[in-house]
Amino acid sequence: MAPSPEFDQEEFVRALLDPDLPPPAGLKATHDLPPLRRFAVYRNNVVVGLIDALAERFPVCLRLVGEEFFRAMALRHVRRSLPRTPLLFEYGEDFAEFVAGFEPARSLPYLPDVASLEYAMGRACHAVDATPLPLDLVRSLPLERLEAATASFHPSTQVVPSDYPIVSIWRANMATDPPRSLTLDHAEDALVVRPRLDVEAHALPSGGSAFIETLMGGGAFGEAASAASRRAKDFDLTANLRMLLASEALTAINI
Amino acid sequence: MWAPSASERICERRNPALPARAGVGFKDAHFTAIEESAPAVGFFEVHAENFMGAGGPPHARLTRLRRDYPLSIHGVGLSIGGAQALDRAHLGRVKSLVERYEPAVFSEHLAWSTRATSFLNDLLPLPYNETTLKRVVAHVDEVQEALGRRILLENPATYLRFESSIYSEIDFLGEVVHRTGCGLLLDVNNTYVCAVNHGFVAEDYIDAFQMRQVEEIHLAGYAEDMDEVRGRLRIDAHCAPVSVAVWRLYERALSRRGSVATLIEWDNDVPAWPILMAEAMRAENLLERRRLPGDDDLRSEAPHGAVA
Structure with missing residues (x-):
């Protein structure tokens, strides 16, 4: 019997963050098709969980641009900047900088500064x-x-x-x-x-x-x-x- | 080969257990209601990572809760099932928190959540084989040594399994318990979710679980979905009342375990306090039925060990 493929955590994470990649090799479901929907549960948990964390952290930014716009913007940020510690209240340190460079938000020039203010207020909460x-x-x-x-x-x-x-x-x-x-x-x-x-x-x-x-x-x-x-x-x-x-x-x- | 380790000796010093009563996962939104009504809740459980700031309202609230209720601290960030070494800085934060609040219980998950220095904010699955067993055992040992106490490890909710698994989840957990001396946190909703997702009989899992080591039970609500072949998929979303099926499984678990600390977890779409309290009271009533005079111990326990 051929040995089963060793679990590759790196491959798992790459596929989690890039929806264009197929689910990693070596996964099993109750059927033999590629387990796209099942893997999507994890993708969703990671990405939606982090978008929710940003929404909680930057409520005024969310109100200023609306839920749909905010979530689309936050999704871009999540994909390029994951939390660096399990302390989610610290997440979003570079969100203001990201917003400043986010082309579709240019019509609200004050948005990055409002994000900086909200981040500072969050830090103050835990100081x-x-x-x-x-x-x-x-x-x-x-x-x-x-x-x-x-x-x-x-x-x-x-x-x-x-x-x-x-x-x-x-x-x-x-x-x-x-x-x-x-x-x-x-x-x-x-x-x-x-x-x-x-x-x-x-x-x-x-x-x-x-x-x-x-x-x-x-x-x-x-x-x-x-x-x-x-x-x-x-x-x-x-x-x-x-x-x-x-x-x-x-x-x-x-x- | 297995010999008593430093962590096993540490584990002989057991902390006072949580009371065998119903507890509630603490949410900020309920703080005022809790303060005003002083509810008859057996204990509160908090997520460790929400209380790792230096000061401010989170600590003020937790200090108040700890004064009035037994406390359980539940970690979601140690990544015990991860391939990489534990994050020492994070373990240090857990240690400080546990030293500061002296909870009756500290628990974590059989899962991973960190890759390099990125935190993925989900409890991700691992295969159950010799390689992962060694890692998990080493990580549990390290946590128990750092904290100077026995921890509880929770069975995960999973949506996929691995070709490289050679152990059943119960056998894997049994081996971890055997080699580290840790205890178990049985999440009955996770059991149900996994049974639906992987097509096994949930009752069999409950019957085979190492109930002797269970020091806490979790109950929660799930979300419903479908997989790629329109098969039923249940998601551990902590967003709803405990389902009828999970209450039934819980009673089955209690009939084996006897009454034991039981938590209602409701983290998303958080309801008003009275609704959450009613869920806790439902668990409390079931616990009460199991609580015979002088009976706070295991009932009808057969040795299961690694053969379950």
């Missing part, structure tokens, strides 16, 4: 827990000492820059208090943070991303304000400080 700086402690801070002080941030804090109003777009599609009207003629850099259990996205005031990014890089408040003023002529320090403190993204101010 290390930390206690935000109590607001009353902040109020008692001597302002003259702030210039040389540095800040410690909640581990969930991320800045997502954009030329489009991504926070307003996100809120219009997801939040319980959607804005009444939405115009696309302004830019919004987003501050993403999860001070406790809820992930929040805030639209940063002008110069806010340079301000926060400098602070996050270890720069002092004075340095951050200068960097922000260079980036945005209308940088308003008071408005930015107020926003930053209200967001509860800080865990300490180091004097």
Whole structure:
């Protein structure tokens, strides 16, 4: 008797991901025909499962383009970029980049940035827990000492820059208090943070991303304000400080 | 050749078992209902991989559940049936999670899901022969050694079989149990799905299964499809109530095993909490009937071992 063909996992995976390939050799069904439909159950489980994972991860992108378009787009992404760990909540790291290069989505130029915002919000959800700086402690801070002080941030804090109003777009599609009207003629850099259990996205005031990014890089408040003023002529320090403190993204101010 | 391994010695230290009651697979959508109604559920089971982030709401919820209920952690990502070495980083994550929550049970699947560094997000089938047996045994040993505890291995739902298989699934699982000392998780829906898909009698599988090693049972609903010759194909979709046929098989399993922790799995098209709770109560009633005074042990167990 000839030995049965050894199971080739590589061949199995290639056929899973490429519907034009026949099912791998050495499979058995209750009949003698090529087991296309049976193999298709696995193909479907893998691909549909990962599309579902992206749909769950990028709900606003899905709403913006519609279910059918999103699933077709996600299918392309799944075929070229599988998860690198079994942690599905990490899947989609390069989805925004893929969307940016996805020709049929060009008519929605803000879509890649919305995907970046959603990915950042997912990361914030699973970030290390930390206690935000109590607001009353902040109020008692001597302002003259702030210039040389540095800040410690909640581990969930991320800045997502954009030329489009991504926070307003996100809120219009997801939040319980959607804005009444939405115009696309302004830019919004987003501050993403999860001070406790809820992930929040805030639209940063002008110069806010340079301000926060400098602070996050270890720069002092004075340095951050200068960097922000260079980036945005209308940088308003008071408005930015107020926003930053209200967001509860800080865990300490180091004097 | 087989000699007691380090992992077998580890397995002698058994963790407290899950209660022989009905449990429910935890879904985020039910958290508020669970918190508000404090349901009389025997235990909750969670998928390990959903709780491997550093912090945030998942851990807050799981901590709360663990405080009030016995816990089972069910892995879907170790790829124990895979041809390649286990992913040490992932095994490390499992270990941290198990150490943090000290579940009554950690279980995984007789299946594979990883190729190189890509995770395929499905429980894929393997042939049952000497090559795969050695691999699975080595992988189960490695997991048990890393976790310092006995794990349960679940029988898979499959849609295809392999020409290179020389063992029946039951014999294969029996050998893995014999060589590693692991326990078994009997998924009765998987049994039914496989029986339809591969044309065997589901009752025979239940009758031959190594019931002495079963420490948990899974029940779920399947989806219906047809194969290329219009033959019945049943898909383990966890998307529906437990079928009448599976309830019957479950009773048959209980008549051999006696009452044992039983999970209702409903992961897709997740119903409202009361519907899921009603399914669990149905299992609880069947368990109750088997639960005679002082009887929490195996009933009418004949040795099956590797000859089943």
